[in-house]
Amino acid sequence: MTEFEPKIIAFCCNYCAFAAADLAGAMRLQYPHNVRIVKLPCTGKVDALLLMKAFEDGADAVFVAGCLEGQCHYLEGNLRARKRVTYVKRLLEEVGIEGDRVEIFNLSSAMGGRFAEIVEEMTKKAKDLGPTYISKKFHTEAK
Amino acid sequence: MIVADRKPLDEILESIKDYKKIMLMACGGCVTICFSGGTKAAELLASQIKMAREKDGDPIEIIECTPERQCEFEFIDVYKDKLKDVEAVLSIACGVGVQTMNEHFEDSITLPGLNTKFMGYPVEHALWEERCAGCGDCELQWTGGICPIARCAKKLLNGPCGGSSNGVCEVDKDISCVWQVIYDRLVKLDKLDNLTVVREPKDWRTSTSAGQRKIKFEEAML
Numbered sequence: 001m002t003e004f005e006p007k008i009i010a011f012c013c014n015y016c017a018f019a020a021a022d023l024a025g026a027m028r029l030q031y032p033h034n035v036r037i038v039k040l041p042c043t044g045k046v047d048a049l050l051l052m053k054a055f056e057d058g059a060d061a062v063f064v065a066g067c068l069e070g071q072c073h074y075l076e077g078n079l080r081a082r083k084r085v086t087y088v089k090r091l092l093e094e095v096g097i098e099g100d101r102v103e104i105f106n107l108s109s110a111m112g113g114r115f116a117e118i119v120e121e122m123t124k125k126a127k128d129l130g131p132t133y134i135s136k137k138f139h140t141e142a143k
Numbered sequence: 144m145i146v147a148d149r150k151p152l153d154e155i156l157e158s159i160k161d162y163k164k165i166m167l168m169a170c171g172g173c174v175t176i177c178f179s180g181g182t183k184a185a186e187l188l189a190s191q192i193k194m195a196r197e198k199d200g201d202p203i204e205i206i207e208c209t210p211e212r213q214c215e216f217e218f219i220d221v222y223k224d225k226l227k228d229v230e231a232v233l234s235i236a237c238g239v240g241v242q243t244m245n246e247h248f249e250d251s252i253t254l255p256g257l258n259t260k261f262m263g264y265p266v267e268h269a270l271w272e273e274r275c276a277g278c279g280d281c282e283l284q285w286t287g288g289i290c291p292i293a294r295c296a297k298k299l300l301n302g303p304c305g306g307s308s309n310g311v312c313e314v315d316k317d318i319s320c321v322w323q324v325i326y327d328r329l330v331k332l333d334k335l336d337n338l339t340v341v342r343e344p345k346d347w348r349t350s351t352s353a354g355q356r357k358i359k360f361e362e363a364m365l
């Protein structure tokens with residue numbers, strides 16, 4: 001049986017995490033291929049529905065990566081995103097999906113290594129938790 | 144505005160457990176403003192319901208819609224044909240919206256997705272407080288514009304009770320004693336004399352204790 005390869009969606013801020021992912025690439029850092037990056041102008045753009053839809057459409061884990069606290073380009077977009085992630089954790093728990101599958105991280109554009117670490121961390125977590133009851137269907141269909 | 148809160152998900156799931164295709168009807172009025180019943184709330188709830196039913200191996204189809212206001216026939220009438228395609232309607236409007244749907248569309252059932260709480264306003268972003276109890280006989284003219292009916296646990300009209308301590312109500316430390324608030328405001332307005340006027344007992348027949356209330360505006364009737 002082939003090993004379970006989770007699908008992870010990363011909502012990344014243009015000013016930090018996306019640049020950090022870019023840097024990780026330029027530094028030739030290796031990180032799991034399970035992540036799909038969605039670039040946003042700011043993590044303040046993240047809506048609870050966006051995160052829920054990702055799970056509804058088969059994601060095994062989702063993370064939001066924004067600027068360091070106090071350094072948001074739009075002042076407090078990352079703080080708002082943190083609240084929404086907490087809210088989505090609750091919504092997921094209500095429907096029987098582990099709240100740990102969604103996380104938020106803060107990093108700067110110079111932290112390419114940290115970005116690779118985050119992807120490793122989330123991939124390991126998703127592998128440990130296994131597929132969600134929704135993604136299970138997608139993984140089966142893909143086979 | 145009317146403030147409402149979403150029912151627990153388990154309660155909603157239980158009420159729609161027999162249906163395979165429902166309409167989730169939001170409302171563009173008060174409940175949109177209090178984040179519990181607008182288009183976005185409907186999308187989130189639909190997402191949760193679909194996932195929960197997927198888990199139980201009993202998928203459900205959901206049609207979402209948001210009339211301008213669910214409490215008027217004119218706005219909900221356009222959904223008449225769509226209602227034929229669904230087994231039930233889950234409404235995330237206030238109790239008035241749910242009842243308007245049930246009375247207007249006699250052949251279909253509309254179930255509540257919210258608990259309607261009170262009439263109030265947002266004292267700050269995302270925090271609503273009760274301000275009116277709809278008693279039908281407004282007292283605000285002599286209380287400095289602050290309502291003791293909606294904000295006093297005992298609905299007292301003659302000053303604070305013994306449970307008032309340092310301006311806080313004994314019921315909850317997060318609730319101000321409204322009579323302290325009224326007193327402070329009347330002092331500020333130099334209208335403390337309002338409290339020395341002897342008033343007749345309040346006529347509670349204008350409140351809910353005399354049955355369903357109706358208002359007719361004869362001149363505007365068609």
